Amino acid sequence: MNYTSKQFDVVVIGAGPGGLAAALQAARNGCKTLLVDKNGYLGGNMTIGLPLLGFLDREGKKVIKGIPQEIIDDLRAYKTPYGVAASDHLFCPMHNSVTLYDHEIFKIVILKKVLEAGIEVLLHTEIESANVDNGTLKSVILTGKGWKILVSAKVFIDGTGDGDLAYLAGAHYEKGQKDTGIIQPPTLMFTVRGVEYDKLIQFIEDDPEQMKLCDTIEIGDGFNADFFRKNPNHVLVGLRKLFMQMKAEGKLPIDRDTLIAIKSLLPGEIHLNCTRHLGTDGSDVFSLTHAEIEGYLQIEKFVEFLREKVPGFEKCFITNIYPSMGIRESRRFRAIRTLTEEEVVRGDIGPETIGIGSYIVDIHMGDGSGTIVKRIPPYGIPYGITVSADVEGLMLTGRCAGMDAVVMSSARVMPICMAIGEGAGVGAALAVKYGISPRDVDVQEVRAILKASGVMLEPEK
Numbered sequence: 001m002n003y004t005s006k007q008f009d010v011v012v013i014g015a016g017p018g019g020l021a022a023a024l025q026a027a028r029n030g031c032k033t034l035l036v037d038k039n040g041y042l043g044g045n046m047t048i049g050l051p052l053l054g055f056l057d058r059e060g061k062k063v064i065k066g067i068p069q070e071i072i073d074d075l076r077a078y079k080t081p082y083g084v085a086a087s088d089h090l091f092c093p094m095h096n097s098v099t100l101y102d103h104e105i106f107k108i109v110i111l112k113k114v115l116e117a118g119i120e121v122l123l124h125t126e127i128e129s130a131n132v133d134n135g136t137l138k139s140v141i142l143t144g145k146g147w148k149i150l151v152s153a154k155v156f157i158d159g160t161g162d163g164d165l166a167y168l169a170g171a172h173y174e175k176g177q178k179d180t181g182i183i184q185p186p187t188l189m190f191t192v193r194g195v196e197y198d199k200l201i202q203f204i205e206d207d208p209e210q211m212k213l214c215d216t217i218e219i220g221d222g223f224n225a226d227f228f229r230k231n232p233n234h235v236l237v238g239l240r241k242l243f244m245q246m247k248a249e250g251k252l253p254i255d256r257d258t259l260i261a262i263k264s265l266l267p268g269e270i271h272l273n274c275t276r277h278l279g280t281d282g283s284d285v286f287s288l289t290h291a292e293i294e295g296y297l298q299i300e301k302f303v304e305f306l307r308e309k310v311p312g313f314e315k316c317f318i319t320n321i322y323p324s325m326g327i328r329e330s331r332r333f334r335a336i337r338t339l340t341e342e343e344v345v346r347g348d349i350g351p352e353t354i355g356i357g358s359y360i361v362d363i364h365m366g367d368g369s370g371t372i373v374k375r376i377p378p379y380g381i382p383y384g385i386t387v388s389a390d391v392e393g394l395m396l397t398g399r400c401a402g403m404d405a406v407v408m409s410s411a412r413v414m415p416i417c418m419a420i421g422e423g424a425g426v427g428a429a430l431a432v433k434y435g436i437s438p439r440d441v442d443v444q445e446v447r448a449i450l451k452a453s454g455v456m457l458e459p460e461k
Helices: 017-028 066-076 103-116 164-168 197-206 225-230 240-248 285-309 341-346 405-411 414-434 443-452
Strands: 002-013 033-036 090-092 096-099 120-122 126-133 136-144 147-158 173-175 190-193 235-238 259-263 270-272 317-321 331-333 353-357 361-364 371-374 379-382 394-396
Touching (some): 002 017, 017 066, 017 103, 066 103, 147 414, 164 331, 164 394, 353 414, 353 443, 361 405, 394 414, 405 414
Parallel strands (some): 002 033, 033 120, 147 394
Antiparallel strands (some): 090 096, 136 147, 190 270, 190 317, 235 259, 259 270, 353 379, 361 371
16 A cells, blocks of 8 residues: 655545536635546546536526536537537526537546646545544545545535535535435436437427426426427437336336437437436445446346337437436535525525526436426525535535535536535635635625626526
8 A cells, every 4th residue: 555645725525517616716716726536537427428407597597607607618619520519508498408518528628627727636536534633624535546645635625426525524414305315316327329319309299298297397388399309409308108108018117207318419429318226325335336237237228118119219229328327316414504495496696695506496206206397596506505514624515515405406407516616616715815714704705706707696687
């Protein structure tokens, strides 16, 4: 075993969307910053075939800019043989907005952005333990490839999604939906080619009942074949009629009621968000391993089902199974401020807002009964959800931050996770600058810095 030690101002564990944004803001505001990730690349769930959702609100007005928009601008400036590497923000009657991008080009773009900010990067590395002294997080031990690395910092930011750092530091957390404690099931994303997509759209046009979703899904008008045909950069959620019929006949190899097909920017490529793993806890290595194995087996059977039963998929074939499970929900940690369902449904935007969310409430029921979708107004993300209530020197970003389960089902999408991360990164930088706790930072100074860097603190007029 090899041993070494390092010292930083800010350490961010987890380089998914929330961690990336936090690290970039911390570094841009003068901090010596380390960004750590278990993978051999940056981006987390931004690399697994998903679109970016929630740049626009339910009326089509912009609510998110800042680093998320920077990334899209860089991708749109990146020329490829098929065109630019990101779409415009498409207004969507179901998701509010959809933004497609090239996930492989994204890996290059975000790496350059991180390096340009002067961030030190450590890949293939996971956190082993957290050293808390008298209630303050002082250091962590990282491990990877026969190394143990003792890393000290003034502020640590948990961007792991599952809250692995906060868990190891002993912070209080909750899991699951309020009334049941059941966790939303994850999905193993995959990609197919060989789809005659026009046949799928024609099938929907010929049988509009295929686009009738379950009664718990609230959706705007016009989510139909005509919309998909006119707007190629879309996410199609449908075929419930076919799926429920096949389920009743015992011929559906996944435990869900709709197809989710994401049009790729790459010609002829479709990303599928379809496997279902009920009872999976993404923060439990044994449960997660079982789901990953189950995902591969489900994909094989589901592609056979698509070829046999879904028009346009007769000749489809698998081109990519993404290397990690897409986790919708696991731990949420106690912060000095908790964002609640009541606040987001009302659309509260308070004086401590560090970013705006406006994605739908989107709960994939963990008992397999379907999906709950509720369209809500834009809401403010308060700074306090990024500050641990239990461990001094610990901050939170992404879906493990201080919010209830319903809020998390909206705020878990990647642009909102980045908005949370930007606030955490600026707060960490000010805590380092003034030698104070993140909880004592002047939120108005955080807001001023964010606003100057292009972050939206209120919806577009």
